[in-house]
Each structure stands twice: as structure tokens, then as C-alpha cells.
Amino acid sequence: MVCQALLHESSKCVPCSHKFCKACILRFKDCPLCGADIEGIEPDDELQALVDRFIDGHARIKRSHVAGTEEVTGDKNKVIYEDVSMERGAFLVRQAMRAFRAHNIESAKSRLSMCAEDIREELKSSQDNQELCSQLGAVLGMLGDCCRTLGDATSAITYYEESAEFLSKLPQNDLELVHTLSVSLNKIGDLRYYDGDLHSARSYYARSLDVRRTAVIEHSAVASQVIDVATSLAKVADVDRNLGNESVAVEGFEEAIKCLEKLKLGSEEASLEQRRLSVLDFLRKQLDDK
Numbered sequence: 001m002v003c004q005a006l007l008h009e010s011s012k013c014v015p016c017s018h019k020f021c022k023a024c025i026l027r028f029k030d031c032p033l034c035g036a037d038i039e040g041i042e043p044d045d046e047l048q049a050l051v052d053r054f055i056d057g058h059a060r061i062k063r064s065h066v067a068g069t070e071e072v073t074g075d076k077n078k079v080i081y082e083d084v085s086m087e088r089g090a091f092l093v094r095q096a097m098r099a100f101r102a103h104n105i106e107s108a109k110s111r112l113s114m115c116a117e118d119i120r121e122e123l124k125s126s127q128d129n130q131e132l133c134s135q136l137g138a139v140l141g142m143l144g145d146c147c148r149t150l151g152d153a154t155s156a157i158t159y160y161e162e163s164a165e166f167l168s169k170l171p172q173n174d175l176e177l178v179h180t181l182s183v184s185l186n187k188i189g190d191l192r193y194y195d196g197d198l199h200s201a202r203s204y205y206a207r208s209l210d211v212r213r214t215a216v217i218e219h220s221a222v223a224s225q226v227i228d229v230a231t232s233l234a235k236v237a238d239v240d241r242n243l244g245n246e247s248v249a250v251e252g253f254e255e256a257i258k259c260l261e262k263l264k265l266g267s268e269e270a271s272l273e274q275r276r277l278s279v280l281d282f283l284r285k286q287l288d289d290k
């Protein structure tokens with residue numbers, strides 16, 4: 001599959017001359033457009049320069065200002081592309097997600113890095129802008145995902161930590177924010193866990209649990225939040241068990257089971273019910289094993 005996002009490292013198939021991102025076309029033996037055998041792939045610098053100019057001029061939040069010229073259009077934060085008009089940052093993020101889904105991770109990373117850079121620049125003049133902080137936190141989390149997929153755990157952790165730092169500054173009354181923050185913390189925990197640093201993993205899982213517990217106090221009726229708390233309890237308990245703190249671990253698993261047993265879901269919430277049952281099943285097995 002090719003990414004259908006803005007071209008990244010534009011490349012031309014020889015001999016048919018159809019153009020794709022380098023990472024996208026490298027996976028094919030025949031051209032996905034015309035079916036011709038690909039005998040070689042050549043960089044198309046001219047086309048890439050055009051794409052880059054488009055991005056700089058239209059897709060980035062901040063236009064490169066020429067000294068003395070001020071933007072006069074009231075619409076400078078919007079980009080119009082095909083039939084869609086949206087915030088410039090959001091446009092780049094959407095391009096990045098498209099590339100990410102098609103496994104063109106370098107392309108996604110490059111778009112997200114620009115976006116992060118632009119938001120940081122905007123933040124300089126409005127430091128307390130919560131909307132920008134929340135956007136930056138989300139973009140940094142996605143950059144972490146890119147690095148993790150590329151096998152660069154160290155950079156991934158750096159991005160996730162920074163993401164968590166920005167998101168922690170915000171009032172935790174928005175569930176989407178709670179989700180992004182707690183997931184970023186869990187991802188750091190996972191990477192520490194795989195690295196064998198259980199104490200560090202536990203501290204991140206515990207922070208994620210805290211964020212979710214706090215959120216569930218205000219949103220006790222939101223079933224997905226309750227399931228998230230139970231999942232976090234299980235993560236912490238699992239590390240506790242591996243650290244040899246069996247009684248603490250058992251308490252954690254039991255608390256998680258109680259949360260989920262109390263949770264009653266309506267018939268219209270079938271997929272959540274499935275999640276509830278599968279987590280519950282996992283938790284009960286943890287206690288049966290002993």
C-alpha cells in the first residue's frame with residue numbers, strides 16, 4: 001500500500017516514471033499505478049522541492065516571514081486542500097497519520113516534527129495557551145509512536161516524557177486529554193519494562209493509574225474510564241508480582257476485579273462489554289495461577 005499523503009523523498013520508477021514516496025515504492029516490484037516492472041528507482045528532487053514549498057507556504061502554522069511583510073489575510077491559519085479547509089497544524093497531522101498507517105514512518109515523523117516545531121514557536125508568544133499545550137502533547141506522543149516503531153526506544157521515551165510533561169500541566173477535566181496522557185505514561189512504562197527496568201516501569205504505570213483514578217472520580221459513569229483504571233491496576237500489579245511483592249500484587253488484581261464486577265453495561269455497549277469481560281478474564285487468571 002502506498003501512503004497517499006504528501007510525497008516524502010519523491011521517487012520516480014524507471015522506466016514508467018510514476019512517482020511515489022521512496023519508502024512507499026520500495027515495497028513494490030511492479031508499479032502500483034501501471035503495473036510495469038520496476039527496474040530502478042530514482043530520486044525526483046525537483047518534485048520534492050515543489051512539495052516542500054507547498055508545505056512551507058501553505059501547510060505550516062507559521063509562514064516563513066519575510067522581513068517587513070505582515071500577513072494581512074485573516075485566514076492565515078487555514079489551509080485549503082482539495083475540498084477541505086482546516087487548521088494548518090491539523091492538516092500536517094492528518095498527512096502524518098496517513099503516512100503512519102501506510103508504514104511510511106519517516107514521512108510521518110518528518111511532518112510531525114514540523115508541526116511540533118510550529119506549535120513550539122506559537123507557544124513562545126502565548127505560553128499559557130492550553131489548546132496549544134494539548135496539541136503539542138498529542139503531537140509529541142505521536143512522534144514517540146514513530147520512534148518506537150522505528151525501534152528507537154530512547155528517542156521514543158524522550159518524546160513520551162515531553163508529551164506527558166505538557167499534558168500534565170493542563171487541567172485534567174477533558175477525557176481525551178486524560179486518555180492521551182495516561183497512554184503516553186503507559187508507553188514509557190512498557191519501554192522501561194521491556195528494557196528490564198521494573199522499578200521505573202512501575203513508577204510510570206502508577207502515574208498513569210493516578211491520572212485515571214482522578215479522572216474516574218469525576219466521570220464515574222463513563223464505562224471506558226472504569227475499564228482503563230482496571231487495566232492500569234493490572235499493569236501495576238503485574239510489575240509488583242515480578243518485583244516479588246506478591247501480596248501487594250494480589251490486592252491490585254482484586255481491586256481491579258471489583259471495579260469491573262461493579263460495572264454494569266447496557267446492551268448498546270457491546271464492544272465495551274467485550275473489553276470488560278476480556279480484562280476480567282485476564283485478571284481472574286492472574287489470581288488462579290497462584
Ligand SMILES: [Zn+2]
Pocket residue numbers: 002003004005007008020021024104
Ligand atoms: Zn507515500
Ligand SMILES: [Zn+2]
Pocket residue numbers: 013016017018031032033034035036
Ligand atoms: Zn507506472
